[in-house]
Amino acid sequence: MMRRIFFLFATVLLGLIFPVSCYYDSEEDLYPQVQCDTSNVSFANDIQPILTNSCLSCHNAFSSQGDVDLEGHAAVVKYALDGSLVGSVQHDRGYSAMPQGTSKLEICKIEKMKAWVNAGAPNN
Ligand code: HEC
Structure with a gap:
């Protein structure tokens, strides 16, 4: 039971970390036409x-x-x-x-x- 909760928690945590990491990508690289x-x-x-x-x-x-x-x-x-x-x-x-x-x-x-x-x- 604890294991399952931990697994769920880890999944949610990863889901939170990954989108945030994209946030730091430079806008210039992602959208050159914006410049x-x-x-x-x-x-x-x-x-x-x-x-x-x-x-x-x-x-x-x-x-x-x-x-x-x-x-x-x-x-x-x-x-x-x-x-x-x-x-x-x-x-x-x-x-x-x-x-x-x-x-x-x-x-x-x-x-x-x-x-x-x-x-x-x-x-x-
Ligand atoms: C294929 C021919 C053609 C091209 C290319 C063209 N025009 Fe025109 N333009 C016209 C014609 C015909 C009219 C007059 C009839 C009308 O208003 O639709 C006109 C009208 C205009 C007017 C008056 C519009 C108004 O509502 O008072 C302006 C300003 C203008 N053109 C600017 C431009 C600009 C800036 C470009 C380039 C980005 C351009 N035109 C490219 C044919 C062209």
Whole structure:
């Protein structure tokens, strides 16, 4: 009888210890995609490459679909400051979901765009 109680106790104890050990695993190793550096976001190094890859095919200076031109800082800043740049990539209600016809941008790209807009959309 004592043995059985001890066995039960040991099983419960192990069950408590194991999940706790996972707690100390580093988040970086477990979820690499969680890491997204949104400090010092630069228009030239961060934002422009996203636009070039995912948006300029439809929104360049010569062929601006929906009359939206996203080529160059001076053109982009208008949509950054009126909220439609972030609203459209976040698929917010009231904005056309972008990029049109394909899947949503990666979360880190959206976070960088938000950080840049929140910083006042600088030409940096
Ligand atoms: C395949 C073509 C295509 C791609 C790629 C595309 N767009 Fe658009 N976009 C459109 C069209 C067409 C419109 C206008 C019609 C509409 O609003 O649906 C538009 C409208 C917009 C608007 C105005 C939305 C509003 O509700 O005021 C913004 C801002 C915009 N796009 C940003 C982007 C951004 C940022 C990307 C890249 C992440 C992108 N678009 C990629 C075709 C595209």
